[in-house]
Amino acid sequence: MNDAHQEEQSLFEQQHKVVQKNIPYYDLKWNSVENPATKSTWNWLAFFFSTLWLAYRKMYKPFFIIAGLQLLWAVPFYFMDLTVWLDLPFYGIISIIVGLFGNRWYFNHTNHVLKQARALPEILQDSFIQAKGGTHVGIMLGLHALLFALFFAMDFGLSFIPTETNIKNVVRISGEADTLEAYMDNPKWTYIKQDGRQHVVEFTGYDYTEKEDVRIVFYVYFDKYMYEWNQIYINEKKLNEEDSIDYELYIEENSW
Structure with a gap:
């Protein structure tokens, strides 16, 4: 031993x-x-x-x-x-x-x-x-x-492989997306379809301060890695152009 x-x-x-x-x-x-x-x-x-x-x-x-x-x-x-x-x-x-x-x-x-x-x-x-x-x-x-x-x-x-996840991330990782998710309950991003060169991505959530269901349609241009707001629905009612611009500016101004 x-x-x-x-x-x-x-x-x-x-x-x-x-x-x-x-x-x-x-x-x-x-x-x-x-x-x-x-x-x-x-x-x-x-x-x-x-x-x-x-x-x-x-x-x-x-x-x-x-x-x-x-x-x-x-x-x-x-x-x-x-x-x-x-x-x-x-x-x-x-x-x-x-x-x-x-x-x-x-x-x-x-x-x-x-x-x-x-x-x-x-x-x-x-x-x-x-x-x-x-x-x-x-x-x-x-x-x-x-x-x-x-x-x-x-x-x-x-990140440049055109998967649905990567396409959604073009808008989903933006400051505006962070603000939308912060203001909404049950935020969800859904890939809808490809329409020509743009991909349609939809955001849905419940605005707990205004007590409203929100649905926003984005056009994502994956080849340029950019997106644009297309249509906004509040309680399934489509906003007119002026109200849509005001809503987008409101989210943009409250984003980082």
Whole structure:
């Protein structure tokens, strides 16, 4: 038992060369379980900062896996009307997974670095461990700049696919749409049809201050990524041109 304990302590001491920063924390966590390679301990920093923490600790494989999942998660939002509130459980699950398994992953990462170092000539081992171990703020920032660039490129590409969701978003993400939704109960956006080069999109809601049902027909020109107000109905009665202009100006003036 003593030999096994000494061997374990010797491994931890070797891992110190890889960890380099915050060594007591990882010693405490890894010593608190029988086998830190298979047993998990909680890491609050990994929970709150997930991919930032992974990149900071140079764990590139789990970083790219989770970053890839985040990119894939965003794709369906361009093809279906999914509420952004779905992001909360998704990113919450990601945070819990990294917080729960982060210390185990890092233990195995340090062992992998040590194994790679032992395969090198002894004169190169310390330099290799120094380079592969420790932390790096620049790498963390660089990888996240790459991740944000990929998100931006994906958004730019997918948002121009003429799906019903993307067509509705031309008007739905505008300041006027935010005002309409704020003033109405049960706001709803519906894709109606394509009429020539324009797409017909309809907004419906209940104006709780005026006690009125509101229906507004928009023409969306997806090729130019613009829209225009077309018809306004209050309690299913179509407004005349002058009243329609006044209503549109009222919404516009109260928009950001």
